[in-house]
Amino acid sequence: MFDQYIGISPKSDLILLQTLGEKLHKRTFLHINSTREGGGVAEILQRMIPMLGELGIQARWEVIEGDAKFFDITKKIHNAIQGNIEDITEEMWQHHYEINKKNAGKLNLEADAVLIHDPQPVPLIEFKKTGVWLWRCHIDVSSPQEEVCDYLTRYCRKYDAAIFSVAKFARAFPIDEFIVSPSIDPVSEKNKELTRDEIGSILEKFQIVADRPIILQVSRFDRFKDPIGVIKVYRLVKKYNDCVLVLAGSPATDDPEGEKVLDEVREYAANDPDISILLLPPFSDRDINALQRSATVILQKSLREGFGLTVSEAMWKGKPVIGGAVGGIPLQIIHGVTGFLVYSVEGAAFRVRQLLNNPVMAEEMGEKAREHVRKNFLITRQMRDYLSVWYAMENKGRSILEL
Amino acid sequence: MEEKTMFEFMQCISLLKATGKKAKGLRELRDRISDVSDESIFHHTYQYFLKGHILEYTNDFAQWTGESLEENALSERLSNTDLYAFKDINSLRHELIKVIDEHLDLFPEPREAMPTDEFYFNETVTFVFPVGTRARNLAEFLTAFRYLDAASIYYHFYEARMRLGGGIDDFSRWIEEVFGKKELAGRIRAIDPFMHNLEEIKKHIIEEVEEEVRKDMEVIDRCLISI
Numbered sequence: 001m002f003d004q005y006i007g008i009s010p011k012s013d014l015i016l017l018q019t020l021g022e023k024l025h026k027r028t029f030l031h032i033n034s035t036r037e038g039g040g041v042a043e044i045l046q047r048m049i050p051m052l053g054e055l056g057i058q059a060r061w062e063v064i065e066g067d068a069k070f071f072d073i074t075k076k077i078h079n080a081i082q083g084n085i086e087d088i089t090e091e092m093w094q095h096h097y098e099i100n101k102k103n104a105g106k107l108n109l110e111a112d113a114v115l116i117h118d119p120q121p122v123p124l125i126e127f128k129k130t131g132v133w134l135w136r137c138h139i140d141v142s143s144p145q146e147e148v149c150d151y152l153t154r155y156c157r158k159y160d161a162a163i164f165s166v167a168k169f170a171r172a173f174p175i176d177e178f179i180v181s182p183s184i185d186p187v188s189e190k191n192k193e194l195t196r197d198e199i200g201s202i203l204e205k206f207q208i209v210a211d212r213p214i215i216l217q218v219s220r221f222d223r224f225k226d227p228i229g230v231i232k233v234y235r236l237v238k239k240y241n242d243c244v245l246v247l248a249g250s251p252a253t254d255d256p257e258g259e260k261v262l263d264e265v266r267e268y269a270a271n272d273p274d275i276s277i278l279l280l281p282p283f284s285d286r287d288i289n290a291l292q293r294s295a296t297v298i299l300q301k302s303l304r305e306g307f308g309l310t311v312s313e314a315m316w317k318g319k320p321v322i323g324g325a326v327g328g329i330p331l332q333i334i335h336g337v338t339g340f341l342v343y344s345v346e347g348a349a350f351r352v353r354q355l356l357n358n359p360v361m362a363e364e365m366g367e368k369a370r371e372h373v374r375k376n377f378l379i380t381r382q383m384r385d386y387l388s389v390w391y392a393m394e395n396k397g398r399s400i401l402e403l
Numbered sequence: 404m405e406e407k408t409m410f411e412f413m414q415c416i417s418l419l420k421a422t423g424k425k426a427k428g429l430r431e432l433r434d435r436i437s438d439v440s441d442e443s444i445f446h447h448t449y450q451y452f453l454k455g456h457i458l459e460y461t462n463d464f465a466q467w468t469g470e471s472l473e474e475n476a477l478s479e480r481l482s483n484t485d486l487y488a489f490k491d492i493n494s495l496r497h498e499l500i501k502v503i504d505e506h507l508d509l510f511p512e513p514r515e516a517m518p519t520d521e522f523y524f525n526e527t528v529t530f531v532f533p534v535g536t537r538a539r540n541l542a543e544f545l546t547a548f549r550y551l552d553a554a555s556i557y558y559h560f561y562e563a564r565m566r567l568g569g570g571i572d573d574f575s576r577w578i579e580e581v582f583g584k585k586e587l588a589g590r591i592r593a594i595d596p597f598m599h600n601l602e603e604i605k606k607h608i609i610e611e612v613e614e615e616v617r618k619d620m621e622v623i624d625r626c627l628i629s630i
Contacts, residue, residue: 012414012534012552019532142519167523170421179419179525326519375553388418392528399442403532 002054009380020387021055029059030111034120064103064121074120080148113390125158132393135159140306141169183382190285202290213243216295221262224304236349241356248278312377315369320362322351338369412534414555417527424524428515433503441492442526453557471516477506553601
């Protein structure tokens with residue numbers, strides 16, 4: 001599996017992975033999260049655990065179990081951390097703790113390094129036995145509901161270190177805090193190379209005729225992704241350049257407004273034959289891959305965003321991406337180099353026109369975008385960083401480590 | 404050839420750490436610069452070159468004051484700071500504070516950054532390790548150099564200036580010490596570290612070394628003809 005990344009990932013990442021693999025040979029590395037399938041964390045762990053094994057590290061992945069009430073509470077905690085107002089009572093926090101206590105009794109928590117993903121299993125720290133314990137927060141905690149955050153902090157402070165995705169998400173904890181960006185897997189169904197025929201047949205399935213430039217946004221039908229704004233962008237561009245718009249995504253099932261937003265988008269599109277609204281079922285990775293590869297310009301016109309990995313996915317396909325300057329998007333798009341950052345419908349429309357009228361610039365920008373992702377946002381870099389955090393914690397106090 | 408005369412390609416990779424400190428305005432930036440760790444100052448200045456920077460700026464402080472605070476005059480002055488002219492991080496820290504103080508004397512009411520656009524102070528843990536490639540002569544060096552990652556160029560060209568001092572990088576030092584090629588070493592040292600990104604530095608060094616290797620080969624060609 002590791003060999004698949006040779007020639008794709010930066011050589012330096014692969015060398016450091018192997019070097020750290022030698023340093024941490026036969027040591028145990030335990031990952032714990034709350035779901036085996038679905039979501040970015042599980043996706044990455046499915047690939048990462050066997051690869052860590054290939055490097056000589058004894059990696060395990062455990063999943064905590066809980067009842068419906070537990071997951072209802074953790075959903076509320078998740079939303080509150082992202083800034084929604086949620087009422088989480090003392091009894092709820094107690095249930096959160098008790099479920100973790102029950103899991104601690106069943107799981108083997110002994111390992112040289114333990115990486116706990118997200119808030120669901122965070123109380124497991126109370127049952128720490130050995131090793132370095134790290135808490136990995138994948139969520140945007142830049143503007144949380146403070147009392148919920150304070151409660152979680154009681155647990156977080158007991159870890160040896162915390163890991164956040166973006167520097168601005170880090171909190172003023174009295175422990176070491178590392179910044180590790182999320183990543184995409186270049187050999188997965190969503191990102192691997194596709195042949196022209198494969199792309200063609202998927203476009204045919206969606207009845208998209210690639211006879212004009214395609215503007216694409218892939219995202220949930222969620223107000224924060226601004227799908228109406230994207231249609232406005234398309235209409236402004238259409239006055240000058242003939243093009244088609246594809247809005248592809250799944251309905252936001254955990255968002256009561258999801259259906260309403262989709263209806264609004266359809267109404268706003270007003271049966272324009274050049275707008276395709278595609279409702280994709282879960283696991284449509286190959287379809288998304290083909291749509292991204294067939295697009296001329298890709299938008300991620302978010303008004304609010306966590307990290308926004310769809311940007312890296314698009315950039316990996318060598319496409320110029322125009323993104324809202326929010327969340328983790330500015331980390332991926334270097335304005336004017338690997339894409340454009342925009343603040344308005346008009347700004348986005350201007351940049352789309354610029355790219356449609358300058359195919360050479362679009363191609364160069366796409367190449368730089370792909371290289372930027374190759375260096376910074378591939379799964380091998382994320383693995384490298386996890387092992388580096390572990391090794392750095394075992395050599396605490398040293399800012400330069402010669403291997 | 405003895406091992407010590409070979410060029411061992413190394414590289415460094417940095418793991419980012421948050422310090423928990425941030426600034427939303429110029430006065431806060433100044434105060435934090437005065438009390439953050441040396442590692443944090445190092446990261447926001449010397450390690451800027453590792454990021455594939457935009458040429459208007461030469462460090463994070465200059466970029467933030469220019470883009471987020473729109474203090475262009477200050478940004479220009481900060482960008483013009485020669486990082487390699489200081490004997491240690493503290494001297495650089497004092498210079499940065501001095502430049503900001505002078506600006507605040509002239510413009511005492513600077514604007515604040517937009518929410519979410521604050522300056523976050525980070526630091527790094529740096530891992531240094533061999534690439535696994537060695538060169539015994541300039542031709543081998545050139546071949547290996549073409550395939551080097553940016554992080555390796557950073558280590559030997561930028562980080563070396565801190566280790567060796569005197570504006571000297573690992574490449575030119577090796578070329579001068581092992582082969583006595585002072586002119587080539589001088590041409591490599593003349594590449595301005597502030598005016599190029601890592602890819603451009605790589606390109607320039609390839610051009611210089613390629614030219615030298617070609618000249619060396621031409622001498623051999625002439626010898627053969629005379630025979």
